[in-house]
Amino acid sequence: MTQDTVLVVGAGPSGLTAAANVTAAGYKAVMVEKEDTLGGAPILSGYAKLVPSGEWAKDAIGRMVKRVEDDASVTIHKGAKVTKLDGDAGNFTATLSNGESVAAGAVVLATGFTHFDSINKPEWGFGTFEDVLTTTQMEQMVAAGKIACPSDGRVPERVCILLCVGSRDRQIGREWCSKICCTVSANLAMEIKELSPETDVFIYYMDIRTYGLYEDKFYWKSQEEFKTKFVKARIAEVTASGDGRLLVKGEDTLVKRPIVIPFDIVVHAIGMDPNADNPEISQVFGVGLEKHGFIERAEHYTNTCGTTRRGIYSCGAAYGPETIDDSIAQGAAAAGRAVGDLHALVQKAS
Amino acid sequence: MAIHEKSLIEDERLLEHDSLVVDGVDVSGHWNTMITPRTIKDYDDDFEAKIQSYVGGENVHRCWQCGSCTNSCTMYAQNVQFNPRYWIYLTRLGLTDELIKDKDIIWQCVSCNKCTNICPKDVKPEGVMKALSHWMEEEGITEKSPSRIFDEEFADQIYAHGRIEDSKVLKNFFKKTGQPLVQGWLVEFSKRMMKGLPIAHGMRMGLNLVFTPKTKSWGKTGEVLQAYVREQKEAAHG
Known part of the structure; x- marks a missing residue:
């Protein structure tokens, strides 16, 4: 019986939600996760407190993982990939890299994204200087509870966060806004200040996109209560000062002057790339990719969470940069689409 | 080759x-x-x-550079160099050298408060202009205003004697502000005052001008007062 089972690929926030919603509707879910750990990017990259709830990632996402692990109707394959998918909507057979095969009526691709690799912007010093970090590394430092320069362990006098690293940059073929980095950075600035009150945090921006309710809760709060300084400049280069600090060069566009400012830690607010496995995913599942390389969305108004192939649905950051909250909502929507369409198939057949 | 575009620098x-x-x-x-x-x-x-410690500057950190203040500014309409948005930015980053370049126009704010009413973040730009002017005056970046010179002379006499001697306040104020000691209105004023003034009283005024007596049992009150004022100032502005 394949029409009572939904195959969910990826066990991040959207996939975990999809699986839980599939079983809540009385169907069975099979989860396939390529890593050995469930939870997706927030767990694998060790995020600190989540936006906007302020809950620790390991607590919030941990609850989602537990819900699925405790669910008898969910079969979980960790450390496995789908290598082949045969059949059609209502009657798929997936072959897994662990040798098993799964029969399912629908597939939800909750395959997420890949963090931008800062090595691709060498002028900003990542990989060259120890004290140049990414937001995920800084989140890990916050989660560990101590703000210090990786080079020599000193407490930084000044930290700057560079926005749009790997986003909004035609030079490197990333023409999208990663949507969440502004808010995450404002939140990170507050967390740094909280742990290390003597550290001043600067955010170098082109625009600030803390949309919706993130505006006052993150942007205003970090500026007004935590004294984060927002400086309008796209940084040109990060170099060494010669005395152990970093020099951040750019143009302050509001003063119309070149700046060369010393910092102790430079943080790259890295964007969301399409999942690096998307070419493979596209081939295995027979779904199209949109021009940036994310999963191509079907007509949205009446085919919500659809892809270019019938019976295969998607959700969350697989479609493009997405917040955790919206990924969760879309995971629930994709599950609804999958079981709804399966139900319709059964009705039609009887 | 010679640099021809020096006018731009x-x-x-x-x-x-x-x-x-x-x-x-x-x-x-x-x-x-x-x-x-x-x-x-x-x-x-x-x-x-530092600027936040001056009255009016408290909310300067809220600014996000939308430019509403400059756009609504009465003075900006007269002189595009008068740009509150820009000075607030310089204040936030501590680019004092740039601020000091505009020391001769920042004080020209007319306090119409159009900026205060339009500011979406409640920065109170008019207050920031006042705070900056006071900071510049206190740091000696701009010259002391006549009213501040007068106030200081007045207070100094109080500290020293527990009282002021009007004619001495006036004399020192004129001296410090570079005004002639003999001024037409003052001569006329004195003439009218002397008319009908009891001789004994006039003599006492003259003596006071020369010897400047202290208030009874003034003792160390002046020093204590001065120390208190200094402490309050330091507590406010560091």
Whole structure:
């Protein structure tokens, strides 16, 4: 019986939600996760407190993982990939890299994204200087509870966060806004200040996109209560000062002057790339990719969470940069689409 | 080649020597013209808090540079160099050298408060203009205003004697502000005052002007008062 089972690929926030919603509707879910750990990017990259709830990632996402692990109707394959998918909507057979095969009526691709690799912007010093970090590394430092320069362990006098690293940059073929980095950075600035009150945090921006309710809760709060300084400049280069600090060069566009400012830690607010496995995913599942390389969305108004192939649905950051909250909502929507369409198939057949 | 576009460069950035020999080569005259870079090398991290300690500057950290203040500004309509948005930015980053360049216009704010009413973040830009003016006056970046000179003379006499001597306040104020001691209105004023003044009273005034007596049992009150005022100022502005 394949029409009572939904195959969910990826066990991040959207996939975990999809699986839980599939079983809540009385169907069975099979989860396939390529890593050995469930939870997706927030767990694998060790995020600190989540936006906007302020809950620790390991607590919030941990609850989602537990819900699925405790669910008898969910079969979980960790450390496995789908290598082949045969059949059609209502009657798929997936072959897994662990040798098993799964029969399912629908597939939800909750395959997420890949963090931008800062090595691709060498002028900003990542990989060259120890004290140049990414937001995920800084989140890990916050989660560990101590703000210090990786080079020599000193407490930084000044930290700057560079926005749009790997986003909004035609030079490197990333023409999208990663949507969440502004808010995450404002939140990170507050967390740094909280742990290390003597550290001043600067955010170098082109625009600030803390949309919706993130505006006052993150942007205003970090500026007004935590004294984060927002400086309008796209940084040109990060170099060494010669005395152990970093020099951040750019143009302050509001003063119309070149700046060369010393910092102790430079943080790259890295964007969301399409999942690096998307070419493979596209081939295995027979779904199209949109021009940036994310999963191509079907007509949205009446085919919500659809892809270019019938019976295969998607959700969350697989479609493009997405917040955790919206990924969760879309995971629930994709599950609804999958079981709804399966139900319709059964009705039609009887 | 000589630099022809010097008009575009601030005077203080142009370095010229009448005669200069570098490595045995005579580069006298315009051949040695150098231009110092415009690069901003550092921020003064404490400056924002300093301006916040002045009345009116409390909310300067809220600014997000929308430019509503400048757009609504009465003075900006007269002079585009008068740009509250820009000065608030400089204040936030502590770019004091840039602020000081505009020391002769910041005080021109007419307090119409159009900026205060339009500001979406409640920065109170008019207050920031006042705070900046007071900071500049206190740091000696701008000259003391006549009213401040008068106040200081007044207070100094109180500290010293527990009382003021009107004619001495006036005399010292004129001296410090470079005004002639004999002024038409004052002569007329004195003449009218002397008319009908009891001789004994006039003599006492004269004596007071020369000897300046202290208030009874003034003792160390002046010192204590002065110390208190100084403490209060330091507590407010560091």
